[in-house]
Structure formats: structure tokens, C-alpha cells
Amino acid sequence: MAQGAFIEVVEEVIGKTGNLADQTGLSSRVKDELERFRMRVSAIKRVVPVPDAEENQAVPLFGTWLRRLKDAVYVADNLLEEFSNEVSRRDQMTQNKEAKKVCISFPKLNQLAFDLKMGHNIKAIRKRLVAIANDKNRPFLLEASPRETQVEDWERRTRSFVRSEEVIGRENDKKAIIGILLDPNVEVLPIVGSGGLGKTTLAKLVFNDEEIRNHFEIRLWVCDCFNFDIKIIVQKILKSAKGEIKEALEMNTLIDDLHQEIDGRRYLLVLDDVWNEDYEKWNSLKGVLQRAARGSRILVTAQNEKVASITQTIKPYFLRELSPHYSWLLFERHAFEEGEEPDFIIKEIGMKIVKCIEVPLAIRTIGGLLYSKRSVKEWSSFMNNELLMISQGENILRILKLSYNHLSSHLK
Template identity: 40%
Template sequence: MAEGVLFNVAESLVEMLHSAAFEEVGVLYCVKDEFQKLVDTTNIVKGVLLDAEQKMAVDNSVKAWLKQLGDAFFVADDLVDKFHTKAMQRRVMSGNKFTRQVRVFFSSSNQLVFRIKMGHQIKDIREKLDDTRVVSNNFNLTHRPKETIVASGSSMRETYSYVSEEEVIGREDEKKEIIQLLVEMEFEEDVSFIPIVGIGGLGKTTLAQYVYNDEKVQKHFELKMWVCVSDVFDVDLLVAKIIKSDTCTNLGNLELEQLQNELRSKLSGKKYLLVLDDVWNEHGEEWHKLEMLLKCGGRGSRVLVTTRSEMVSRITQTVQPFKVKGLSKDMSWYLFKRMAFEKEQEPVEGSKIMELGMEVVEKCKGVPLAIRTIGRLLQVRLWQSQNPEKELSWFLNSEFAKIDQMKITSYPPSS
């Protein structure tokens, strides 16, 4: 998996504890040192999480360890939420004269009780995490230094062209439509730009990979290139990436003039397919510079652009943008079952577990990333659970209070 579920939980805990609001609360309740110790311990555990979440598929002892660790993280997450509530209460009260009496109430004996109680709970959680960290030494997990861990933000994101067909769920129709645009449609321009647009998590990159590796596409284009753009839209850098995308050419420190000569030599007269994945740049002038350099290809060349931004899709299009929708209910349920349950544990049709699972799926609104992430997260809890119904009910009632705030699309209309 590209990003471990528990790794993301640990990352969000650390980010929350480093926020300005928690800095204030830590000082107010005299738990700043305990916060820092919890951050330090979480960072140490986080270092081996990505390796552990890859090994759990083949090592049941690692899987059991991750379940224990997941339980500790969820308790920590609940505790951090309580502190977050306190932080927000304090910020509201500090600027509202009407609530002075309430502020006095929180600052006296109740504050002392809360401080003692929460201080003990933080210490208990940290000790649990310490215990699991010690156990992890038995698994020979590889520690990845913080600077080598890929962050979830777009600026650190990197993608590649390959995807296993079995990983693509419910996108066959969209694949056929895009291939038709790439291979069968005739446009006035020699080089046409086709944006694939949709919110984060819908699977735009996966869809582009699926198309890119299709046999019909492979045979149709003389040259195929894949470049991940993300939020660094530097024309020099992008031209260099395009040139190097199917070779190991060492370009050294060439200026743009030399780079564009290399690019024109590479593309001139050839029918090519270029995928520019994860484009964020909304400045038309920068895009225009790159566009002009790409227009030297042979007739029928295509540039496929994936983006979350409607503005980007309008700037880059020479044909109508292809809008990616959420998965159907059936495909959403199929994907969720694969992520959340072991094969022998799949819920029986009409069972309470299936009913609760479908509620989880309904809340994901057809967004594959949400389904995969939540399914994997639940897998850790459902594995060897004595009461899977209780686990699913707990998740629906507690965790989705936060997840529901995601801006995700609804199911596509049924045909």
C-alpha cells in the first residue's frame, strides 16, 4: 500500500499535538511534557509502521501486533479529541464576556481534576505505545527515517504508470470512453489535451494508469511518457522530466533553450501519449509555455492531464474534460469487502454484519480512497474480533462523526 492506515493515524496525532491550540492547552493543564513524550513515542513507532503494514499480509504475529497498536492509537485519538474540545472551549471563552463565569468554573477545581485525570491517561497511553515499540524489535522491521517517508500532501507525491488490473475496480466503462478519445476520435489539433478531473480519492491516477497500460493504447502511440507534476509547476523541471521519462538521459544543468531543443527532437513528428498526473497549476501563462513546447508532436498525439481543479481542466482542455464519478453501490461494496474482511470472514447476504458494512459503504459515497482506507482500518479491528458487529457499530457511531465532514461526491446515477 502507498500509505499505511495506522501511519496516517499516527501522522494526524503528531500534527494535532503540534498545533497552536494544543500548545496553549498543554501549558494550561501542565501536560506539555507529557504531550511531547507522546509525540516522541508516536514518531518512533511511526518509523516502522509502513514496513509493518506491508509485512502483515504474510506474518500473523505482525498483524496481531498492529491490532494492539491500532487499539492504542484509537484510544489516543479519542483522548486527543477531548483535549481538542477543551482547547476550542477555551478559545471561545477567552473572547466572550458572557462566559466569564464558565471560564472561572473551568479554571478552578474542575481544571485540577481534569488535569490529573488526563495526565494519567496520557501517561498510560504512552506506556502502551512504548510496550508495543519494544515488541516490534522482535519482527526485524525496517525503520524509515522521517525525511524518507512520503508525506500525504501533494508536494511530496510521486506516481508511476504501472497498475495491476486486479487493483482497478469498476472502471471498465470509463476506460473505454477515454481510450475512444485517445485512439478513435479525430480532432483539429495535431496534439490534443484531455483533462481527467475529479475530487481527491476518486481514482483519477488509477484510471489514467489503467488506460496507459491498455494493449490498444500501447500499439497506437509511437512514444508513451508519464510525468507526475504535483504542485511544483516549473517548466524547466517538467521538460527535463518529460525527456527523461522513457530514458536514463543525464541532462545535467541544461538551460531551458537546450532542454526545449532536446524535447522537440524527442517529440517532433511522433504520435505520442503524455500523461501529466496530478496537475495543480492554475496560472494560464505557465501552462501556455509548456503547451507550446508540446505541440511539435505528430498528428493524433494526446496529452492526458489528471487534476482536482476545475480551473486547471478549463485551462488545459482542447476537448471536453472527462469527469470521474464515484463507484456504484455494488462496486463500492465489492471493494469494501476485499479491504475489510478475510475471505473466510465475508459477511453472509442479509446478515447484520452486511447491513452495518453497507452503512459504512454508504457513507463513503463511492470514493475508492475512502473505501480502501476505512476498509483497511477496519480490517485491523475486525481481524480475530469476537464481536465484529460491535466493531462496525462502534466505527459508525464514533469515527464517522469526523469522516462525514469530507467533501465527497454522491453515487453516480444508476442507468
């Protein structure tokens, strides 16, 4: 997420906290926690980097710090939304005559328990923010020198960017694919695998590798190739090359512009998430790209083996699940604080969970869901109830739906 959007979330959190602190009916203890939390978030806002600072994630340790900060603020936003909804519900119950009768008869103990729980959660997230703010890596923020950056340029740089140190267990796959792309007999290489395995991430690792950078004169990244409209594909290639798109141009003009960019140059073109099974469309695109230098390559990511069969010049590279070792390392990164040694029983439960979800996207998603849960009871409940709804090999959408169910209403 761009920094501008993140700043807006921070400001929303500050506003929600202030509004809640002004509500009547809350205990002084909860109000004190809200005020402490508001002051902490306000202090955090003053050290959040400028809008172009996403680029500074290349600075060692900076990206990890910023990711931890964002995760904590989003958790806080969801928590405050839940609290706000409960306070609003109480107000509506009080104002409605019929509902008021129910409200009066309803035990006050439930409201008190909810307030205490929220006060405890707010205190916990505040302590988490304090720990992040005091992290020894925070000074990297102050070393980053601000530069003016256009939004289009930022999108063009980051959509194909991935921090290699954030990727776990794909180094051998990366080396194998680079070796294939540098083979003189290869023109097109498809990477095939089910959704969530990390095909796009792997393609980004290859795309940004130093050896690939040095070998190819121009690197082009095109995503969202679902409809495979040739004109749209050419427009996206030009946007990747030049950072701009001119939708009003005729096809012949677009092709002329493309030829000016690739004529006599050795390129690597990544077509990410291709679903086209029409050979004629594929052949038409290859015809448009013929003006480039010998040794140009096309790297395709696809879930469907039939897609690969019409694009390939060699056997596809089939991406497999992570090994149990790397699956755990990935889960550990997303489920726990950096350097945290989890409770033995929680770790044992986590290892059982990981055995059920070898797909990287599922591992990251479920690890993120469990990040805010710290008790053995919560982890056991998740494993014995929600995890049972997920079976290995099912569509990744089931995992994402689980993540969706945990979002607050406004985020849904």
C-alpha cells in the same frame, strides 16, 4: 513500498518481538506467544521475494499474496509498538519515585488485562501469518526468477503502473477515455473530479491499456505537477522517456533533448494532478511539445474545473463516484480476507458504512482500518462514533486524518 524497505520492517518486527520476550513482568503465556510469533515472522522472512520482486506482481495471484503479507506485517509492527510503549511506560513508572506511588495504588488488574489482550492479539496475527504462509498461491514466489534492477528503473516502471484486476468499477470510464483519445479531433483531454475519486488510477489504466500501447509510439508519465514550472515539467518528461534527469542543464538544452525524443513520434503524455490556472504557462508547455507527430495526445488529471478550462480542446471527462454495487465490492476487498464470508451483522454494518463513503480512496482507507477488527462491537463503535465525524462530500483529508489517528506514534 519497495521490497528493501519492507524487509527492514520485517527485521524490526523480529527485533521488537525478541526485546519484548526478554522483558520481566510479563506472564509466561504472553512470552510463549511472543516467541511463537517471532519464529513465524522469521520463517516468513525466508520466503519474502528479492528486492526486485515488486515487478513480479504481474505474475497471476502473486500481487494479492504479497499485499496480504505486507498488510499483516504492518499490523503486527503497529501492535508490537503499542506493546513496547506500554512496557516502557511501566518501567518509567517503576523508576520514578513519585510515579511509583501512583503505580502501586493503581489496580494491577488493568496491567493484567492489557497483557492478556496483547497476548490474544499476537496470537491472532500469528495465525493470520500462518494462513498467508500456507496459501496455495505462495509457490508463485519460488517461480519468480530474480533479476538485477536499478532503483531508478523500478520507479520509472511502477509510478505509472496499476494492476487492472485490482481496480473495481472503472472499466466503462476507461473505455470511454480511450475512445476520446483515439478521436482525431482531440489534442488534450482533462479528467476532472474531487480528491480520492480515482483519477490517477483511471489514467494509469488507460496508460497501460494494450490498445493505447499499440497506438502511441512513446508514452510519458509526469506526476506532481503542482507548481507547473516549465523547466521541471520538461525534466520530468525526459526522465519518463529516458529514465534519468539532468538538473544542471540549461532550458534550451533540455528542450533540444526533448525534441530528440519526440520528434516525429506520436506520444501520449499524462500530466497527473495539475493545479496550474495560468494560461501562459500552459501555452508555453504546448509550444515546447509541438515537434511531435500528428495524433499525439495529452491526458490531464485535475480537481479544479478551471484548470481543465485552460487545457481542454474538448469538454472535460467528469469522473463520478462509484455505484453502490462497486463501492461494496471495493470495500469488501479491503475489509475482509479474500474469500471470507463476513458475519451477517458485520456485513450489514459494512453496507451502512459504504453508503456514507462513495469515494474510492475513503472506501479503501476505512476498509483497511476495519480489516483488523473482527467483532460486531468494534464495527458498531466505529460506525456510531468515528464515522459520524465524516460527512459525505467533505474533503478527503478528513478521512485520511481518521486513518492517521489509528497509526502508532512512530508511524505518525
